[in-house]
Amino acid sequence: MEEVIAVCGQWLFEKDKWLFHVDSRRGSKVIPVSDKTRFEDMINMVYEDYRLDKRHVNIELSYMLGRKSLMKLTRDTPPVKIGNFRQLQSFFRLLQSDKIRLCVEVTFRDNMKTMKQINQSGCNHDEDSDTDGERFDYCDDSDGATSDDENFIAYGLVPEVDTEMGKVTPHVKPKVGISSKSKKAKAVTPHVRQQQLNSLNIFVGQSFESKSALKTRLKMLTIVQQFDYDVEYSTPDLLIVKCWVQGCSWRLRASPTSDTPRFTVRVYVSDHTCSITERSARCRQATPDILGSLYTDFIGGVEPTVLPSHVKQSLNKCFGIKMDYWKAHRTLMCARELVRGSAESGYQDLPVYLHMIKEANPGTFTRLVVDSSDRFKYLFIAFDASIKGFPFMRKVVVVDGTFLQGKYKGTLLIASAQDGNFQIFPIALTESVIHPSLYVFQSFLGVISFI
Ligand SMILES: [Zn+2]
Structure with a gap:
């Protein structure tokens, strides 16, 4: 029989590590456990010891790894959640070699308020509810010109992104404990999202793939931290940027790593001495x-079902950025290109793709034909299984096709046959940007019938 010391409070990510802010009013509890203690029993004991009502609150158990383990890991390693019997057993095993306390986080079941939100809502953050995530119209134009100055009042909000869609809320170190003056319920702050945003932070010695990669990171940081910078010096060998507000201490200096194109941050002063209102005005x-x-990186997917209005809404909720439909449309196009690559890169990758298909399906017949200028003409693929099964099919080949709606249009054709059981058997497919491609397709079909 062992004893676990449990404390109640809230995990918060501060600077570069996770800290557990203990609710001292609730006190510590000593919970007797053994190897046979089930996860459900543990949860029940915590509910009982802290006199919590299951109907109204959820609890989450977690712990931070011991000092020895943390020395081998990065400082931003998040706390370990306990969600089942196996994870609880791991916690017990670690207890034997290290002094670890069990951290209990309480979440309100009815409106998903954490203790943190309750405290914050009791601390007169009225602007939080008024701004409703609308920071400002960052830039309507691709050149980055800003507008809609009247929304600048919300600039003072340092981003601490919360739960469902990541609304921007003021960063206030919460007093842990329950206040009876809880106001309108806000969504829960997700530690994970906050940690993801913190991953944008820059530190001295950090190396980037190239100068442009560093500049991209800097631009993302300015959006998340709501400021802007001026480039003081920019050559292939040096980049110096500083906060756009005169006299502010925020600055960064980076230069290449030896003879490689990689850029390393040499000097970085992350603290601003300018006012929040001033720096976020541009x-x-x-x-x-x-x-x-x-x-x-931080919000969501780019499936065909995602529309510009979704992007507009989620960026507004997550970063407080307001934009018009066409800006959201261009953003979605860029996001899709980042995930899927461009139409041009798709054609460029075709030889590699065909090679991989042949590696995975030996015996597959592929043909990629380009014109004299190396431009794509047509592509033919017949998988090994289709080639081997083709002689045993009924002697009718059905060819069907569709027009491609991408940037370069084209036609996609597929040939299929029926087996003895009247089931459809795919034989080959081809994509072509020349028209008509049917003759090409038929000739290739002839080829595979002789293989
Ligand atoms: Zn500044």
Whole structure:
């Protein structure tokens, strides 16, 4: 029989590590456990010891790894959640070699308020509810010109992104504990999202793939931290940027790593001495390509069902950025290109793709034909299984096709036959940008029938 010391409170990511802010009013609890203690029993004991009502609150158990383990890991390693019997057993095993306390986070079941939100809502953050995530119209134009000055009142909000869609809320170190003066319920702050945003932070010694990669990161940082910078010096061998507000201490200096194109941060002063209102009054970096990167990295997917209005809404909720439909449309196009690549890169990757198909399906017949200028003409693929099965099919081949709606149009044709059981058997497919491609297709079909 062992004893676990449990404390109640809230995990917060501060600077570069996770800290557990203990609710001292609730006190510590000593919970007797053994190897046979089930996860459900543990949860029940915590509910009982802290006198919590299951109908109204959820609890989450977690712990931070011991000092020895943390020395081998990065400082931003998040706390370990306990969600089942196996994870609880791991916690017990670590207890034997290290002094670890069990951290209990309480979440309100009815309106998903954490203790943190309750405290914040009791601390007169009225502007939080008024602004409703609308920071400003960052830039309507691709050149980054800003407009809609009247929304600048919300600039003072340092981003601490919360739960569902990541609304921007003021960063206030919460007092842990329950206040009876809880106001309108806000969504829960997701530690994960906050941690993801913190991953944008820059530090001295950090190396980037290239100068442009560093500049992209800087632009993303300006959007998340709501400021802008001026380039003081920029050559292939040096980049110096500083906060656009005169006299502010924020600055960054980076230069290449030895003879490689990689850029390393040599000097970085991350603290601003300017006022929040002043520094956030300008942001020229929120171009569609940067917003597209932020969208893909921190928000969501780019499936065909995602519309510009979704992008507009989620960026507004997550970063407080207001934009018009066409800006959202361009952002979505950039995000899609980042995820899927461009139409041109798709054609460029075809030889590699065909090679991989042949590697995975030996015996597959492929043909990629380009014109004298190396431009794509047509592509033919017949998988090995289709080639081997083709002689045993009924002697009728059905060819069907569709027009491609991408940037370069073209036609996609597929040939299929029926087996003895009247089931459809695919034989080959081809894509062509020349018209008509049917003759080419028939000749290739003839080829595979002799293989
Ligand atoms: Zn500044």
